[in-house]
Amino acid sequence: MNVIAKKAKRFGAKVNRKVQSRIDEVNRKQNKKKSLKSLxxxxxxxxxxxxxxxxxxxxxxxxxxxxxxxxxxxxxxxxxxxxxxxxxxxxxxxxxxxxxxxxxxxxxxxxxxxxxxxxxxxxxxxxxxxxxxxxxxxxxxxxxxxxxxxxxxxxxxxxxxxxxxxxxxxxxxxxxxxxxxxWTEAQLGSNESVDSDGYSETIEQVIVAPIWNENATLLPNPVSRQEEFHNSLEKAMKTLSTQVDFAIDAVYTWVDGSDNVWQAQKASALNVLDAEEFVDEAVSDARFADHDELKYSLRSIAQFAPWIRKIWIVSAGQTPKWLNMNNPRVEVVSHEDIWPDEVGLPNFNSHAIESNLHRIKGLADHYLYFNDDFFLTRPLDPGAFFFGNGLSKVFFSRAMVEFTEVSTLDNASSIAAKNARTLLDSRGYQLFSRKFFHTPSALNRKIVEQAESEFPDAFEITRSAQFRDTMDIAVSGSFYFNYALATGSAVPGQIKYDYIDPATESGRDRMKRMINRRDKDCIVINDGSTPETDEERLRTDRFIRESLDLLLPAKSEFEL
Incomplete structure:
Protein backbone atom coordinates (compact mmCIF):
# COMPACT_ATOMS: atom_id res chain seq x y z
CA MET A 1 0.00 0.00 0.00
CA ASN A 2 2.86 2.36 0.83
CA VAL A 3 4.35 1.80 -2.66
CA ILE A 4 0.97 2.49 -4.29
CA ALA A 5 0.49 5.60 -2.17
CA LYS A 6 3.94 6.93 -3.08
CA LYS A 7 3.31 6.36 -6.76
CA ALA A 8 -0.07 8.07 -6.52
CA LYS A 9 1.54 11.00 -4.71
CA ARG A 10 4.25 11.35 -7.35
CA PHE A 11 1.65 11.12 -10.12
CA GLY A 12 -0.49 13.76 -8.40
CA ALA A 13 2.50 16.07 -8.03
CA LYS A 14 3.34 15.61 -11.70
CA VAL A 15 -0.23 16.44 -12.72
CA ASN A 16 -0.20 19.50 -10.49
CA ARG A 17 3.03 20.71 -12.05
CA LYS A 18 1.58 20.31 -15.54
CA VAL A 19 -1.60 22.10 -14.54
CA GLN A 20 0.35 24.93 -12.94
CA SER A 21 2.60 25.17 -15.98
CA ARG A 22 -0.47 25.44 -18.20
CA ILE A 23 -1.99 28.09 -15.94
CA ASP A 24 1.27 30.07 -16.02
CA GLU A 25 1.34 29.85 -19.81
CA VAL A 26 -2.26 31.05 -20.11
CA ASN A 27 -1.56 33.90 -17.69
CA ARG A 28 1.56 34.84 -19.65
CA LYS A 29 -0.36 35.00 -22.90
CA GLN A 30 -3.16 37.01 -21.29
CA ASN A 31 -0.67 39.45 -19.79
CA LYS A 32 1.03 39.75 -23.15
CA LYS A 33 -2.27 40.52 -24.86
CA LYS A 34 -3.01 43.16 -22.23
CA SER A 35 0.44 44.69 -22.69
CA LEU A 36 0.11 44.77 -26.47
CA LYS A 37 -3.42 46.20 -26.23
CA SER A 38 -2.23 48.88 -23.83
CA LEU A 39 0.69 49.65 -26.08
CA TRP A 183 27.05 39.42 -9.53
CA THR A 184 26.30 38.27 -5.98
CA GLU A 185 28.23 39.10 -2.81
CA ALA A 186 30.02 36.27 -1.02
CA GLN A 187 32.69 35.59 1.57
CA LEU A 188 35.79 33.46 1.15
CA GLY A 189 37.47 32.02 4.23
CA SER A 190 41.04 30.79 4.51
CA ASN A 191 43.23 29.63 7.43
CA GLU A 192 46.36 31.64 8.10
CA SER A 193 49.06 30.53 10.52
CA VAL A 194 49.38 32.82 13.55
CA ASP A 195 51.98 30.89 15.52
CA SER A 196 53.04 27.34 16.10
CA ASP A 197 50.01 26.66 18.27
CA GLY A 198 47.06 28.17 16.44
CA TYR A 199 45.36 29.51 13.33
CA SER A 200 43.14 32.47 12.58
CA GLU A 201 40.60 32.64 9.77
CA THR A 202 40.81 35.38 7.12
CA ILE A 203 37.54 36.40 5.49
CA GLU A 204 37.64 37.97 2.02
CA GLN A 205 34.65 39.90 0.71
CA VAL A 206 34.13 39.03 -2.95
CA ILE A 207 31.55 39.07 -5.71
CA VAL A 208 30.79 36.04 -7.85
CA ALA A 209 29.63 35.88 -11.47
CA PRO A 210 26.26 34.16 -11.93
CA ILE A 211 27.16 32.94 -15.43
CA TRP A 212 30.57 31.70 -16.53
CA ASN A 213 32.72 33.90 -18.74
CA GLU A 214 36.32 33.38 -19.80
CA ASN A 215 37.74 36.56 -18.24
CA ALA A 216 36.78 36.39 -14.56
CA THR A 217 34.17 34.73 -12.36
CA LEU A 218 35.29 36.15 -9.00
CA LEU A 219 36.43 39.66 -8.05
CA PRO A 220 37.05 41.58 -4.81
CA ASN A 221 33.90 43.25 -3.54
CA PRO A 222 33.88 46.77 -5.09
CA VAL A 223 32.07 48.24 -2.07
CA SER A 224 34.35 47.03 0.73
CA ARG A 225 37.55 46.50 -1.31
CA GLN A 226 37.35 49.21 -3.94
CA GLU A 227 41.05 49.54 -4.75
CA GLU A 228 41.58 45.77 -4.95
CA PHE A 229 38.50 45.50 -7.17
CA HIS A 230 39.81 48.03 -9.66
CA ASN A 231 43.27 46.44 -9.71
CA SER A 232 41.83 42.99 -10.38
CA LEU A 233 39.33 44.33 -12.91
CA GLU A 234 42.05 46.12 -14.86
CA LYS A 235 43.86 42.82 -15.34
CA ALA A 236 40.70 40.85 -16.11
CA MET A 237 39.61 43.34 -18.79
CA LYS A 238 42.75 42.83 -20.87
CA THR A 239 42.45 40.86 -24.08
CA LEU A 240 43.12 37.16 -23.55
CA SER A 241 45.27 34.97 -25.76
CA THR A 242 42.11 33.36 -27.16
CA GLN A 243 40.61 36.69 -28.25
CA VAL A 244 41.34 38.53 -31.51
CA ASP A 245 42.37 42.15 -30.94
CA PHE A 246 44.45 42.90 -34.04
CA ALA A 247 43.35 44.85 -37.11
CA ILE A 248 41.76 42.88 -39.95
CA ASP A 249 41.18 44.30 -43.43
CA ALA A 250 39.09 43.00 -46.32
CA VAL A 251 40.45 42.83 -49.87
CA TYR A 252 38.28 42.39 -52.96
CA THR A 253 39.17 41.79 -56.58
CA TRP A 254 36.60 43.28 -58.93
CA VAL A 255 36.18 44.08 -62.60
CA ASP A 256 33.55 45.91 -64.62
CA GLY A 257 33.22 43.57 -67.59
CA SER A 258 30.98 46.02 -69.43
CA ASP A 259 33.70 48.69 -69.56
CA ASN A 260 34.62 49.36 -73.23
CA VAL A 261 38.22 50.26 -72.38
CA TRP A 262 38.69 47.07 -70.42
CA GLN A 263 37.08 45.02 -73.21
CA ALA A 264 39.45 46.59 -75.75
CA GLN A 265 42.46 45.75 -73.58
CA LYS A 266 41.22 42.20 -73.20
CA ALA A 267 40.74 41.77 -76.97
CA SER A 268 44.23 43.11 -77.63
CA ALA A 269 45.76 40.72 -75.13
CA LEU A 270 43.94 37.74 -76.64
CA ASN A 271 45.31 38.47 -80.07
CA VAL A 272 48.91 37.97 -78.97
CA LEU A 273 48.54 34.89 -76.78
CA ASP A 274 48.59 31.21 -77.62
CA ALA A 275 45.03 30.07 -76.82
CA GLU A 276 46.09 26.43 -76.37
CA GLU A 277 47.82 27.34 -73.12
CA PHE A 278 44.71 28.65 -71.52
CA VAL A 279 42.44 26.76 -69.19
CA ASP A 280 39.16 26.05 -71.00
CA GLU A 281 36.95 28.53 -69.23
CA ALA A 282 39.58 31.23 -68.62
CA VAL A 283 38.15 33.80 -71.02
CA SER A 284 34.47 33.01 -70.49
CA ASP A 285 32.36 36.15 -70.50
CA ALA A 286 30.33 34.76 -67.63
CA ARG A 287 33.41 34.97 -65.40
CA PHE A 288 33.23 38.75 -65.66
CA ALA A 289 29.43 39.14 -65.53
CA ASP A 290 28.34 41.66 -62.90
CA HIS A 291 25.08 41.40 -60.97
CA ASP A 292 26.00 44.10 -58.44
CA GLU A 293 27.43 41.37 -56.21
CA LEU A 294 30.14 43.65 -54.84
CA LYS A 295 27.59 46.15 -53.55
CA TYR A 296 25.76 43.43 -51.62
CA SER A 297 28.98 41.85 -50.40
CA LEU A 298 29.98 45.19 -48.89
CA ARG A 299 26.52 45.37 -47.33
CA SER A 300 27.24 42.02 -45.70
CA ILE A 301 30.42 43.40 -44.13
CA ALA A 302 28.60 46.50 -42.89
CA GLN A 303 25.91 44.34 -41.28
CA PHE A 304 27.79 41.29 -40.09
CA ALA A 305 31.50 42.21 -39.72
CA PRO A 306 31.79 45.79 -38.42
CA TRP A 307 35.21 44.86 -36.99
CA ILE A 308 36.73 45.02 -40.50
CA ARG A 309 39.12 47.97 -40.30
CA LYS A 310 39.34 48.89 -43.98
CA ILE A 311 38.14 47.55 -47.32
CA TRP A 312 40.42 47.52 -50.36
CA ILE A 313 38.95 47.02 -53.83
CA VAL A 314 41.54 45.94 -56.39
CA SER A 315 40.42 46.69 -59.95
CA ALA A 316 41.72 47.41 -63.46
CA GLY A 317 41.51 51.16 -62.81
CA GLN A 318 37.73 50.96 -62.48
CA THR A 319 35.45 52.27 -59.73
CA PRO A 320 31.87 51.11 -59.11
CA LYS A 321 29.46 53.95 -59.90
CA TRP A 322 27.55 53.43 -56.67
CA LEU A 323 30.63 53.42 -54.38
CA ASN A 324 30.97 56.19 -51.80
CA MET A 325 34.58 57.23 -52.30
CA ASN A 326 34.33 59.73 -49.43
CA ASN A 327 34.10 56.89 -46.93
CA PRO A 328 37.58 56.54 -45.35
CA ARG A 329 37.02 52.84 -44.72
CA VAL A 330 37.09 51.95 -48.42
CA GLU A 331 39.78 52.51 -51.04
CA VAL A 332 40.13 51.45 -54.68
CA VAL A 333 43.55 50.18 -55.76
CA SER A 334 44.56 49.63 -59.40
CA HIS A 335 46.59 46.69 -60.68
CA GLU A 336 49.43 49.08 -61.53
CA ASP A 337 49.65 50.09 -57.86
CA ILE A 338 50.48 46.56 -56.70
CA TRP A 339 52.44 45.10 -59.65
CA PRO A 340 56.23 45.13 -59.13
CA ASP A 341 56.81 45.75 -62.86
CA GLU A 342 54.89 45.98 -66.14
CA VAL A 343 55.20 42.29 -67.03
CA GLY A 344 51.70 40.78 -67.09
CA LEU A 345 49.83 44.08 -67.41
CA PRO A 346 47.06 44.66 -68.31
CA ASN A 347 45.94 41.55 -66.49
CA PHE A 348 42.80 39.39 -66.68
CA ASN A 349 44.02 36.49 -64.53
CA SER A 350 42.61 36.32 -61.00
CA HIS A 351 45.52 34.09 -59.91
CA ALA A 352 48.00 36.73 -61.07
CA ILE A 353 46.10 39.53 -59.35
CA GLU A 354 45.83 37.53 -56.12
CA SER A 355 49.60 36.98 -56.13
CA ASN A 356 50.10 40.74 -55.64
CA LEU A 357 47.49 41.61 -52.99
CA HIS A 358 50.07 41.61 -50.20
CA ARG A 359 51.72 44.61 -51.90
CA ILE A 360 48.80 46.96 -51.15
CA LYS A 361 50.29 49.93 -49.32
CA GLY A 362 48.73 50.31 -45.89
CA LEU A 363 47.26 46.78 -45.82
CA ALA A 364 46.88 45.27 -42.34
CA ASP A 365 49.02 42.24 -41.51
CA HIS A 366 45.85 40.15 -41.27
CA TYR A 367 43.22 40.35 -43.97
CA LEU A 368 40.32 38.48 -45.51
CA TYR A 369 40.40 38.01 -49.25
CA PHE A 370 36.94 38.13 -50.85
CA ASN A 371 35.80 37.45 -54.37
CA ASP A 372 32.97 39.82 -55.17
CA ASP A 373 30.52 36.91 -55.13
CA PHE A 374 31.26 36.06 -51.47
CA PHE A 375 28.64 37.07 -48.92
CA LEU A 376 28.56 36.93 -45.14
CA THR A 377 25.03 35.96 -44.16
CA ARG A 378 24.84 36.51 -40.39
CA PRO A 379 26.87 38.29 -37.67
CA LEU A 380 30.35 36.84 -37.26
CA ASP A 381 33.20 37.28 -34.81
CA PRO A 382 36.76 37.73 -36.15
CA GLY A 383 37.49 34.48 -34.33
CA ALA A 384 35.60 32.75 -37.15
CA PHE A 385 38.67 33.34 -39.35
CA PHE A 386 41.66 33.88 -37.03
CA PHE A 387 42.90 32.71 -33.65
CA GLY A 388 43.97 35.23 -31.04
CA ASN A 389 47.62 34.33 -31.68
CA GLY A 390 47.26 35.34 -35.34
CA LEU A 391 46.97 31.89 -36.89
CA SER A 392 44.69 31.65 -39.92
CA LYS A 393 41.79 29.22 -40.06
CA VAL A 394 41.31 27.20 -43.24
CA PHE A 395 38.17 25.32 -44.18
CA PHE A 396 38.59 21.94 -45.86
CA SER A 397 35.98 20.63 -48.27
CA ARG A 398 35.51 17.02 -49.34
CA ALA A 399 36.46 17.85 -52.93
CA MET A 400 39.74 16.21 -53.87
CA VAL A 401 42.98 17.25 -55.52
CA GLU A 402 43.63 13.91 -57.19
CA PHE A 403 47.16 12.56 -57.59
CA THR A 404 47.07 12.65 -61.38
CA GLU A 405 48.99 14.79 -63.82
CA VAL A 406 47.59 18.17 -64.87
CA SER A 407 45.30 17.64 -67.86
CA THR A 408 42.65 19.36 -69.95
CA LEU A 409 40.04 17.60 -67.78
CA ASP A 410 41.09 19.64 -64.75
CA ASN A 411 39.43 22.95 -63.94
CA ALA A 412 41.47 26.02 -63.03
CA SER A 413 41.36 25.47 -59.25
CA SER A 414 42.50 21.85 -59.60
CA ILE A 415 45.39 22.87 -61.85
CA ALA A 416 46.53 25.57 -59.43
CA ALA A 417 46.24 23.16 -56.47
CA LYS A 418 48.25 20.46 -58.24
CA ASN A 419 50.92 23.01 -59.10
CA ALA A 420 51.04 24.12 -55.46
CA ARG A 421 51.38 20.52 -54.28
CA THR A 422 54.26 19.86 -56.67
CA LEU A 423 55.95 23.07 -55.57
CA LEU A 424 55.62 22.39 -51.85
CA ASP A 425 56.66 18.77 -52.29
CA SER A 426 59.87 19.93 -53.99
CA ARG A 427 60.88 21.60 -50.71
CA GLY A 428 59.96 18.63 -48.53
CA TYR A 429 56.67 20.01 -47.21
CA GLN A 430 53.84 17.60 -46.42
CA LEU A 431 51.49 16.68 -49.23
CA PHE A 432 47.79 17.45 -49.33
CA SER A 433 44.82 15.88 -51.08
CA ARG A 434 41.80 18.07 -50.35
CA LYS A 435 40.41 21.35 -51.63
CA PHE A 436 38.94 24.10 -49.51
CA PHE A 437 35.56 25.77 -49.24
CA HIS A 438 35.10 28.81 -51.46
CA THR A 439 34.92 31.24 -48.53
CA PRO A 440 36.76 34.44 -47.57
CA SER A 441 40.44 33.53 -47.19
CA ALA A 442 42.08 34.41 -43.86
CA LEU A 443 45.57 35.58 -44.86
CA ASN A 444 48.65 36.89 -43.12
CA ARG A 445 50.64 39.37 -45.20
CA LYS A 446 53.93 38.39 -43.57
CA ILE A 447 53.37 34.71 -44.38
CA VAL A 448 52.66 35.58 -48.04
CA GLU A 449 55.89 37.61 -48.13
CA GLN A 450 57.75 34.68 -46.58
CA ALA A 451 56.32 32.33 -49.20
CA GLU A 452 57.31 34.68 -52.03
CA SER A 453 60.88 34.85 -50.76
CA GLU A 454 60.96 31.04 -50.71
CA PHE A 455 59.26 30.54 -54.11
CA PRO A 456 60.06 33.70 -56.11
CA ASP A 457 59.94 31.98 -59.52
CA ALA A 458 56.44 30.57 -58.96
CA PHE A 459 55.14 34.00 -57.92
CA GLU A 460 56.77 35.64 -60.95
CA ILE A 461 55.40 33.07 -63.40
CA THR A 462 51.88 33.42 -62.00
CA ARG A 463 51.77 37.23 -62.03
CA SER A 464 53.23 37.30 -65.57
CA ALA A 465 50.30 35.33 -67.02
CA GLN A 466 47.70 37.76 -68.40
CA PHE A 467 45.07 35.00 -68.45
CA ARG A 468 44.76 31.87 -66.37
CA ASP A 469 47.56 29.51 -67.28
CA THR A 470 48.49 25.90 -66.61
CA MET A 471 51.51 27.09 -64.61
CA ASP A 472 49.48 29.20 -62.14
CA ILE A 473 49.38 28.78 -58.39
CA ALA A 474 46.56 30.24 -56.23
CA VAL A 475 48.66 32.43 -53.92
CA SER A 476 45.62 33.64 -51.96
CA GLY A 477 43.94 30.24 -52.06
CA SER A 478 45.18 26.65 -52.11
CA PHE A 479 48.87 27.58 -52.17
CA TYR A 480 48.64 29.86 -49.14
CA PHE A 481 46.41 27.46 -47.19
CA ASN A 482 48.74 24.51 -47.63
CA TYR A 483 51.94 26.51 -47.18
CA ALA A 484 50.55 28.04 -43.98
CA LEU A 485 49.44 24.63 -42.71
CA ALA A 486 52.85 23.15 -43.48
CA THR A 487 54.71 25.98 -41.70
CA GLY A 488 52.46 26.07 -38.64
CA SER A 489 50.81 29.37 -39.60
CA ALA A 490 47.29 27.99 -40.07
CA VAL A 491 45.06 25.29 -38.64
CA PRO A 492 41.81 23.72 -39.85
CA GLY A 493 38.63 25.47 -38.76
CA GLN A 494 34.90 25.05 -39.27
CA ILE A 495 32.42 27.35 -40.93
CA LYS A 496 28.78 26.98 -42.00
CA TYR A 497 28.84 27.64 -45.70
CA ASP A 498 27.05 26.90 -48.96
CA TYR A 499 28.06 27.00 -52.61
CA ILE A 500 25.16 28.31 -54.69
CA ASP A 501 24.88 27.79 -58.44
CA PRO A 502 21.90 30.02 -59.29
CA ALA A 503 21.54 28.49 -62.74
CA THR A 504 20.36 25.19 -61.23
CA GLU A 505 17.07 24.41 -59.53
CA SER A 506 18.91 22.94 -56.55
CA GLY A 507 21.01 26.08 -56.17
CA ARG A 508 17.99 28.37 -56.35
CA ASP A 509 16.12 26.26 -53.78
CA ARG A 510 19.08 26.35 -51.37
CA MET A 511 19.38 30.11 -51.80
CA LYS A 512 15.70 30.60 -50.94
CA ARG A 513 16.00 28.28 -47.94
CA MET A 514 19.10 30.10 -46.68
CA ILE A 515 17.38 33.50 -46.93
CA ASN A 516 14.41 32.17 -44.93
CA ARG A 517 16.51 30.49 -42.25
CA ARG A 518 19.66 32.65 -42.27
CA ASP A 519 21.52 29.67 -40.87
CA LYS A 520 24.83 29.96 -42.75
CA ASP A 521 27.92 32.01 -41.94
CA CYS A 522 28.68 32.76 -45.57
CA ILE A 523 27.86 31.70 -49.12
CA VAL A 524 29.29 32.03 -52.59
CA ILE A 525 27.05 32.59 -55.62
CA ASN A 526 29.06 31.09 -58.44
CA ASP A 527 27.38 32.24 -61.63
CA GLY A 528 28.73 30.98 -64.94
CA SER A 529 29.63 27.39 -64.08
CA THR A 530 26.48 25.98 -65.74
CA PRO A 531 25.99 26.53 -69.50
CA GLU A 532 22.94 28.72 -70.24
CA THR A 533 21.15 30.27 -73.16
CA ASP A 534 20.83 34.05 -73.33
CA GLU A 535 17.26 33.79 -72.06
CA GLU A 536 18.35 31.57 -69.15
CA ARG A 537 21.15 33.97 -68.26
CA LEU A 538 18.66 36.83 -68.04
CA ARG A 539 16.49 34.73 -65.73
CA THR A 540 19.52 33.87 -63.57
CA ASP A 541 20.56 37.52 -63.41
CA ARG A 542 17.07 38.48 -62.22
CA PHE A 543 17.09 35.70 -59.61
CA ILE A 544 20.50 36.78 -58.25
CA ARG A 545 19.48 40.44 -57.96
CA GLU A 546 16.14 39.66 -56.32
CA SER A 547 17.70 37.17 -53.91
CA LEU A 548 20.46 39.54 -52.83
CA ASP A 549 17.91 42.28 -52.24
CA LEU A 550 15.96 39.95 -49.97
CA LEU A 551 19.11 38.86 -48.15
CA LEU A 552 20.60 42.34 -47.70
CA PRO A 553 17.96 45.01 -48.44
CA ALA A 554 19.43 47.91 -46.42
CA LYS A 555 21.90 50.29 -48.06
CA SER A 556 25.34 50.45 -46.47
CA GLU A 557 27.65 53.31 -45.60
CA PHE A 558 29.73 52.34 -48.64
CA GLU A 559 27.02 53.38 -51.11
CA LEU A 560 26.12 56.78 -52.50
Missing part, protein backbone atom coordinates in the same frame (compact mmCIF):
# COMPACT_ATOMS: atom_id res chain seq x y z
CA UNK A 40 -1.55 49.97 -29.14
CA UNK A 41 -3.86 52.32 -27.26
CA UNK A 42 -1.06 54.57 -25.99
CA UNK A 43 1.41 54.24 -28.86
CA UNK A 44 2.06 57.42 -30.80
CA UNK A 45 5.03 56.01 -32.71
CA UNK A 46 4.33 55.23 -36.35
CA UNK A 47 7.42 53.00 -36.65
CA UNK A 48 6.16 50.29 -34.27
CA UNK A 49 4.24 47.35 -35.74
CA UNK A 50 3.04 43.92 -34.69
CA UNK A 51 4.60 41.32 -37.00
CA UNK A 52 4.59 37.51 -37.00
CA UNK A 53 7.68 35.93 -35.46
CA UNK A 54 8.31 32.53 -33.91
CA UNK A 55 4.66 31.56 -34.34
CA UNK A 56 3.21 34.60 -32.61
CA UNK A 57 2.79 38.36 -32.96
CA UNK A 58 5.72 40.43 -31.71
CA UNK A 59 6.39 44.14 -31.61
CA UNK A 60 8.94 45.49 -34.07
CA UNK A 61 10.43 48.84 -34.87
CA UNK A 62 10.40 49.13 -38.67
CA UNK A 63 13.09 51.08 -40.52
CA UNK A 64 14.74 50.95 -43.94
CA UNK A 65 17.96 52.04 -42.23
CA UNK A 66 18.29 48.80 -40.32
CA UNK A 67 21.92 48.09 -39.46
CA UNK A 68 22.58 45.16 -37.14
CA UNK A 69 26.01 46.32 -36.03
CA UNK A 70 24.66 49.79 -35.19
CA UNK A 71 21.73 48.36 -33.23
CA UNK A 72 24.23 46.21 -31.33
CA UNK A 73 26.37 49.23 -30.48
CA UNK A 74 23.40 51.49 -29.68
CA UNK A 75 21.83 48.93 -27.33
CA UNK A 76 25.08 48.70 -25.41
CA UNK A 77 25.62 52.46 -25.17
CA UNK A 78 21.98 53.02 -24.14
CA UNK A 79 22.32 50.62 -21.22
CA UNK A 80 25.70 52.07 -20.22
CA UNK A 81 24.20 55.55 -20.13
CA UNK A 82 21.41 54.51 -17.76
CA UNK A 83 23.82 52.75 -15.41
CA UNK A 84 26.08 55.80 -15.35
CA UNK A 85 23.17 58.18 -14.80
CA UNK A 86 22.00 56.10 -11.85
CA UNK A 87 25.51 55.81 -10.42
CA UNK A 88 25.47 52.01 -10.55
CA UNK A 89 28.86 50.35 -10.72
CA UNK A 90 29.24 48.29 -13.89
CA UNK A 91 31.97 46.80 -16.05
CA UNK A 92 32.53 44.81 -19.22
CA UNK A 93 34.90 42.21 -20.56
CA UNK A 94 35.76 41.65 -24.24
CA UNK A 95 32.95 39.62 -25.82
CA UNK A 96 32.39 38.11 -29.23
CA UNK A 97 30.98 40.41 -31.89
CA UNK A 98 28.14 38.08 -32.84
CA UNK A 99 26.45 37.81 -29.44
CA UNK A 100 24.68 40.25 -27.14
CA UNK A 101 26.94 42.69 -25.30
CA UNK A 102 27.38 41.66 -21.66
CA UNK A 103 27.36 44.32 -18.96
CA UNK A 104 28.13 43.23 -15.41
CA UNK A 105 26.76 44.88 -12.28
CA UNK A 106 25.82 43.97 -8.71
CA UNK A 107 22.81 41.91 -7.64
CA UNK A 108 21.88 44.73 -5.26
CA UNK A 109 21.19 46.95 -8.29
CA UNK A 110 18.79 44.49 -9.90
CA UNK A 111 15.38 45.65 -8.66
CA UNK A 112 16.06 49.36 -9.02
CA UNK A 113 17.59 49.00 -12.49
CA UNK A 114 14.77 46.87 -13.87
CA UNK A 115 12.13 49.16 -12.40
CA UNK A 116 13.80 52.07 -14.18
CA UNK A 117 13.88 50.17 -17.49
CA UNK A 118 10.26 49.11 -17.07
CA UNK A 119 9.13 52.71 -16.69
CA UNK A 120 11.30 54.30 -19.39
CA UNK A 121 9.16 54.95 -22.51
CA UNK A 122 12.03 54.24 -24.90
CA UNK A 123 12.05 50.63 -23.68
CA UNK A 124 8.29 50.09 -24.05
CA UNK A 125 8.75 47.97 -27.20
CA UNK A 126 11.85 46.10 -25.97
CA UNK A 127 11.77 42.44 -24.97
CA UNK A 128 13.46 40.62 -22.12
CA UNK A 129 14.30 37.06 -21.18
CA UNK A 130 15.54 35.75 -17.86
CA UNK A 131 18.79 33.84 -18.30
CA UNK A 132 19.75 30.77 -16.27
CA UNK A 133 23.22 29.91 -14.96
CA UNK A 134 23.89 27.75 -18.01
CA UNK A 135 23.39 30.81 -20.21
CA UNK A 136 20.12 29.56 -21.67
CA UNK A 137 16.89 31.60 -21.55
CA UNK A 138 14.22 30.73 -19.02
CA UNK A 139 10.91 31.10 -20.78
CA UNK A 140 9.70 32.97 -23.83
CA UNK A 141 10.54 36.65 -24.49
CA UNK A 142 8.19 39.20 -22.95
CA UNK A 143 7.84 42.97 -23.19
CA UNK A 144 9.99 44.92 -20.73
CA UNK A 145 6.85 46.48 -19.25
CA UNK A 146 5.97 43.00 -17.91
CA UNK A 147 9.14 42.70 -15.81
CA UNK A 148 8.47 41.68 -12.22
CA UNK A 149 10.88 43.74 -10.14
CA UNK A 150 10.72 41.35 -7.19
CA UNK A 151 11.75 38.25 -9.15
CA UNK A 152 15.30 37.13 -8.42
CA UNK A 153 17.37 35.76 -11.26
CA UNK A 154 20.98 35.53 -12.40
CA UNK A 155 20.86 37.57 -15.60
CA UNK A 156 18.47 39.13 -18.07
CA UNK A 157 18.77 39.73 -21.79
CA UNK A 158 17.10 42.87 -23.18
CA UNK A 159 16.68 43.75 -26.82
CA UNK A 160 14.47 45.46 -29.33
CA UNK A 161 13.23 43.73 -32.44
CA UNK A 162 13.79 45.73 -35.62
CA UNK A 163 12.63 44.83 -39.13
CA UNK A 164 13.60 46.34 -42.48
CA UNK A 165 9.96 46.25 -43.59
CA UNK A 166 6.73 44.51 -42.55
CA UNK A 167 7.32 41.77 -45.14
CA UNK A 168 11.09 41.38 -44.79
CA UNK A 169 12.72 38.67 -42.69
CA UNK A 170 15.86 40.81 -42.38
CA UNK A 171 15.52 41.57 -38.69
CA UNK A 172 17.46 42.18 -35.52
CA UNK A 173 16.99 40.11 -32.41
CA UNK A 174 18.49 39.07 -29.10
CA UNK A 175 22.06 38.91 -30.49
CA UNK A 176 21.96 42.67 -30.98
CA UNK A 177 20.80 43.28 -27.41
CA UNK A 178 22.39 43.47 -23.97
CA UNK A 179 22.87 40.79 -21.33
CA UNK A 180 22.83 42.18 -17.78
CA UNK A 181 24.77 39.88 -15.47
CA UNK A 182 24.11 40.40 -11.75
Missing amino acids: RETNVRSDLMLLPASGEQMLFRVTHKLNLSKIHADSRSCMQKILEEEGMIHWEFPTKANVASTIHTLQTNQNRLLTILKNRPEFSHWYFQYIKQDGKPAGAPRLVREINGTTKFDAVRLYERVAFSPTSNFRSGSSQGVLLSF
